Amino acid sequence: MRTWPSPEIPVLPGQGGRIRVHDSTTGTLVEAAPGRDAGMYVCGITPYDATHIGHAATYLAFDLLLRAWRDAGKSVTYVSNVTDVDDPLLERAADTGVDWRALALEQTALFREDMTALGVVPPDVWDGAVESIPRVVAAVEQMLADGTAYRVPLRDPGSGGARRDLGDVYADLSADRLFGTVSRLDRAQMLALFAERGGDPDAPGKRDPLDPVLWRRERVGEPTWDGASLGTGRPGWHIECAVIARDALGVSFDVQGGGTDLLFPHHEMSASHVRSLTAAGPDGAAGCAHAHVHAGMVALDGHKMSKSRGNLELVSRLRSTGVDPMAVRLAILAHHYRQDWEWTADDLAAGEARLARWRDAVSGNGGPDASATLGEIRAAVADDLDAPRALRAVDAWCDAVGDRDGTWDLGAPGVVARAVDALLGIRF
Numbered sequence: 001m002r003t004w005p006s007p008e009i010p011v012l013p014g015q016g017g018r019i020r021v022h023d024s025t026t027g028t029l030v031e032a033a034p035g036r037d038a039g040m041y042v043c044g045i046t047p048y049d050a051t052h053i054g055h056a057a058t059y060l061a062f063d064l065l066l067r068a069w070r071d072a073g074k075s076v077t078y079v080s081n082v083t084d085v086d087d088p089l090l091e092r093a094a095d096t097g098v099d100w101r102a103l104a105l106e107q108t109a110l111f112r113e114d115m116t117a118l119g120v121v122p123p124d125v126w127d128g129a130v131e132s133i134p135r136v137v138a139a140v141e142q143m144l145a146d147g148t149a150y151r152v153p154l155r156d157p158g159s160g161g162a163r164r165d166l167g168d169v170y171a172d173l174s175a176d177r178l179f180g181t182v183s184r185l186d187r188a189q190m191l192a193l194f195a196e197r198g199g200d201p202d203a204p205g206k207r208d209p210l211d212p213v214l215w216r217r218e219r220v221g222e223p224t225w226d227g228a229s230l231g232t233g234r235p236g237w238h239i240e241c242a243v244i245a246r247d248a249l250g251v252s253f254d255v256q257g258g259g260t261d262l263l264f265p266h267h268e269m270s271a272s273h274v275r276s277l278t279a280a281g282p283d284g285a286a287g288c289a290h291a292h293v294h295a296g297m298v299a300l301d302g303h304k305m306s307k308s309r310g311n312l313e314l315v316s317r318l319r320s321t322g323v324d325p326m327a328v329r330l331a332i333l334a335h336h337y338r339q340d341w342e343w344t345a346d347d348l349a350a351g352e353a354r355l356a357r358w359r360d361a362v363s364g365n366g367g368p369d370a371s372a373t374l375g376e377i378r379a380a381v382a383d384d385l386d387a388p389r390a391l392r393a394v395d396a397w398c399d400a401v402g403d404r405d406g407t408w409d410l411g412a413p414g415v416v417a418r419a420v421d422a423l424l425g426i427r428f
């Protein structure tokens with residue numbers, strides 16, 4: 001898909017060092033991309049009711065990682081997707097009487113504008129689910145041929161089109177001995193989350209209630225695509241991300257990202273699919289991403305902000321009321337990405353006040369030497385993307401400007417402005 005324009009990232013004096021992030025699988029901090037290259041896949045939006053503050057917070061977290069990698073001189077490949085056909089999107093379209101394609105296009109366009117306004121670096125590869133269908137079909141055919149997937153006969157009246165004999169296709173999790181190693185949940189937890197997050201544990205004919213759908217055959221009233229030997233239908237959710245990630249990044253890459261709501265089943269299942277599609281090589285067997293990194297959930301009115309519940313604050317709504325997107329960015333970055341937190345009007349007010357203060361300080365005639373501030377911003381981001389600590393470092397420099405503290409340096413405001421721009425994505 002066409003992405004949005006990339007912001008200019010200023011080059012800073014010196015270079016950033018090693019970056020550590022929290023890996024949900026091991027529960028420890030691990031070095032993100034120890035090599036010269038860095039590959040990251042972050043799960044993209046399902047385009048209806050985008051972009052709320054929770055989405056924005058998740059993408060800003062990974063934007064910090066990408067900027068830190070660039071500052072460390074790495075060659076970065078960033079890949080993401082758009083789930084432009086899925087049950088919730090179709091349900092919303094049906095409820096509102098809007099064509100699902102029009103809804104997806106409109107919301108994807110809005111997401112592009114929001115990301116541009118927030119200064120988020122776009123992915124290098126941004127694939128839609130719909131445009132990836134031929135590759136997904138080939139992957140599911142391969143799994144059927146390898147015996148890691150199976151067909152379940154259709155029971156709904158009128159389903160299956162001309163080839164009723166071809167059933168839905170499910171992944172056979174019993175073929176993957178490493179299933180469960182990403183989230184490390186027990187079976188009861190898995191069953192509960194699977195039911196809650198889009199799974200179909202009670203679908204008749206499955207070998208295991210947890211087996212995820214790979215290809216859903218044509219149903220009356222649902223959009224459908226040519227699935228070659230699978231018959232007409234549409235792809236399952238997890239296999240889309242597995243195929244898009246594998247094709248753009250290979251079977252093993254550095255970071256798989258998203259919000260904590262995706263750890264199970266989505267990231268567990270995607271990793272399993274990638275393993276099934278890989279002839280059990282040493283890397284493939286270990287699962288596709290070296291680190292699974294998850295952003296906490298942003299809430300509103302006491303509940304996780306979610307499109308299905310409707311308790312949303314949209315970036316586009318704030319923009320339309322004249323709010324500076326950089327204030328929104330600062331409001332979000334004041335929370336550590338791993339925290340669950342609640343968006344309130346105070347967050348925005350604090351972001352606006354901070355932006356005004358920073359703007360004022362970098363517009364002055366000189367300031368205290370900024371090299372320690374640059375070092376502290378770099379160190380904070382490298383320490384599990386600790387944005388609140390980075391913001392405090394800039395606040396401290398602004399305080400010192402006000403107090404006329406330290407050695408006065410005419411170039412310092414420029415250094416701070418460039419550091420804040422390159423590493424935190426705040427443009428004045």
Ligand code: 5CA
Pocket residue numbers: 043044045046047053054055057058081082083241257258259260261262295296297298299304305306
């Ligand atoms: N299309 C799928 C991923 S393949 C999806 O989860 N889409 S989404 O639109 O629901 O969410 C997009 C991204 O925002 C995901 O990474 C998700 O984990 C994250 N996200 C969703 N709600 C919140 C929230 N309230 N707080 C923080 N992040 C959220």
Ligand code: ZN
Pocket residue numbers: 043044081241266
């Ligand atoms: Zn995904």
